Amino acid sequence: MDTVTAGLAKDAQKAGERVGLKADSIVIEGGKPLRGRIEVRGAKNLATKAMVASLLGDTPSLLQDVPEISDVDVVSRMLDAYGVAVTSPAPGELLLDPVNVARSHFETIDALAGSSRIPILFCGPLLHRLGEALIPDLGGCRIGDRPIDFHMDALRAFGAIVDKSYEGIRITAPDGLRGANIELPFPSVGATEQVLLTAVKAKGVTELKNAAIEPEIMDLIAVLQKMGAIIWTEANRTIFIEGVDQLSGYTHRAISDRNEAASWAAAALVTRGDIFVGGAKQQDLMTFLNVFRKVGGAFDVREDGIRFWHPGGALKPVQVETDVHPGFMTDWQQPLIVALTQAEGVSVVHETVYENRFGFTDALNDMGADIVVHRDGLESVTRRVPRRKLEQAAVVTGPTRCTAPRCGCRTSAAASATSSPPSQRRGVRA
Numbered sequence: 001m002d003t004v005t006a007g008l009a010k011d012a013q014k015a016g017e018r019v020g021l022k023a024d025s026i027v028i029e030g031g032k033p034l035r036g037r038i039e040v041r042g043a044k045n046l047a048t049k050a051m052v053a054s055l056l057g058d059t060p061s062l063l064q065d066v067p068e069i070s071d072v073d074v075v076s077r078m079l080d081a082y083g084v085a086v087t088s089p090a091p092g093e094l095l096l097d098p099v100n101v102a103r104s105h106f107e108t109i110d111a112l113a114g115s116s117r118i119p120i121l122f123c124g125p126l127l128h129r130l131g132e133a134l135i136p137d138l139g140g141c142r143i144g145d146r147p148i149d150f151h152m153d154a155l156r157a158f159g160a161i162v163d164k165s166y167e168g169i170r171i172t173a174p175d176g177l178r179g180a181n182i183e184l185p186f187p188s189v190g191a192t193e194q195v196l197l198t199a200v201k202a203k204g205v206t207e208l209k210n211a212a213i214e215p216e217i218m219d220l221i222a223v224l225q226k227m228g229a230i231i232w233t234e235a236n237r238t239i240f241i242e243g244v245d246q247l248s249g250y251t252h253r254a255i256s257d258r259n260e261a262a263s264w265a266a267a268a269l270v271t272r273g274d275i276f277v278g279g280a281k282q283q284d285l286m287t288f289l290n291v292f293r294k295v296g297g298a299f300d301v302r303e304d305g306i307r308f309w310h311p312g313g314a315l316k317p318v319q320v321e322t323d324v325h326p327g328f329m330t331d332w333q334q335p336l337i338v339a340l341t342q343a344e345g346v347s348v349v350h351e352t353v354y355e356n357r358f359g360f361t362d363a364l365n366d367m368g369a370d371i372v373v374h375r376d377g378l379e380s381v382t383r384r385v386p387r388r389k390l391e392q393a394a395v396v397t398g399p400t401r402c403t404a405p406r407c408g409c410r411t412s413a414a415a416s417a418t419s420s421p422p423s424q425r426r427g428v429r430a
């Protein structure tokens with residue numbers, strides 16, 4: 001185990017034993033700078049999609065650097081329900097054998113899918129393999145309504161028939177799937193993956209406009225190319241896919257998780273620590289690194305990872321707007337806001353990808369942060385990307401001294417400490 005994890009695990013275990021918490025609780029004793037080395041794991045946003053892609057192959061696939069997360073468990077169980085044999089030949093590896101793929105039932109799928117949204121990506125591969133896909137009542141983390149209209153419209157464009165019933169959504173393709181010209185209303189990551197996973201075996205060429213081009217999408221394209229797919233990208237978010245009749249399995253190491261890397265970077269900043277994140281990739285973190293530097297963080301890019309540290313002195317406030325890649329990723333704003341609670345002055349973070357992604361600020365305010373969420377954004381701020389009307393803004397005033405919240409946990413060690421008490425301006429503005 002690496003230094004950071006070992007330290008956290010030991011402290012958490014001791015604190016947990018003292019307060020009698022269950023094994024699945026996490027106890028954090030704050031007030032200490034985090035120092036040490038940690039290896040970033042394979043990306044959550046690639047691993048699960050690559051697992052689904054294995055359904056398209058005629059032979060087994062081997063995925064390496066698979067993170068131990070609940071979405072991976074959900075997808076493993078879903079694949080198993082469809083007859084894919086999922087085994088782990090070595091730690092962090094999954095062998096996925098799709099030779100005996102077979103139909104499943106709504107009840108099984110519903111029970112297994114839980115709150116994950118990944119099951120929707122089974123549609124294309126299942127339509128190719130079985131001529132039918134069943135979609136459960138979709139969950140996902142609570143960050144807005146998270147509709148699936150782009151997915152369903154894309155599947156219809158390929159020639160699929162979408163039937164909604166009280167059990168869920170049944171999708172069939174009695175005449176097979178044909179390549180299509182699709183333009184997404186927004187560069188959705190999931191909908192782009194849906195199109196890729198469907199188009200690779202559809203008859204003819206698919207042109208996808210306004211596609212998402214996140215690094216995990218490019219890694220999924222790499223997986224599909226290894227399997228035998230023909231895919232190329234052009235300027236202006238356009239992806240072409242030429243359908244092929246047959247795909248084989250792949251061997252692939254997942255791209256490293258840039259959200260995990262950004263979280264460790266923010267942890268180094270907020271605890272005035274020094275963390276080497278093994279496996280972190282500069283190319284995938286460029287936009288984050290610019291903001292990290294503007295806030296006052298220091299980093300050093302090395303061949304095997306990136307060292308992030310607090311160089312001393314005061315942190316500076318910033319204005320940030322989340323966006324699709326290559327913009328500032330929506331998943332980075334949460335760890336960034338934690339760090340911004342320690343910056344001197346007022347920071348503004350605009351969320352433009354999801355309509356409701358500041359729920360976590362309540363917990364930070366409980367700990368002493370000063371964050372006001374403006375549900376309709378801030379009119380005075382000019383929008384760089386006037387793409388959609390989802391403009392929540394979080395205004396973070398710092399630095400504030402953060403301490404453990406009084407509810408739920410009996411430990412009370414101080415977290416990262418600085419000066420003034422939180423003002424009265426916390427909470428939500430409509």
Ligand code: UD1
Binds near residue numbers: 355
């Ligand atoms: C993925 C990532 C998530 C990341 C997000 C944006 C995974 C497992 N999750 O989620 O970590 O925050 O990309 O980078 O890869 N939308 C529609 N209709 C649709 C689909 C999406 O309106 O049919 C909207 C969503 O409500 C949201 C926006 O498009 O407002 C972006 O969603 P999308 O890019 O699809 O996110 P996910 O693929 O679900």
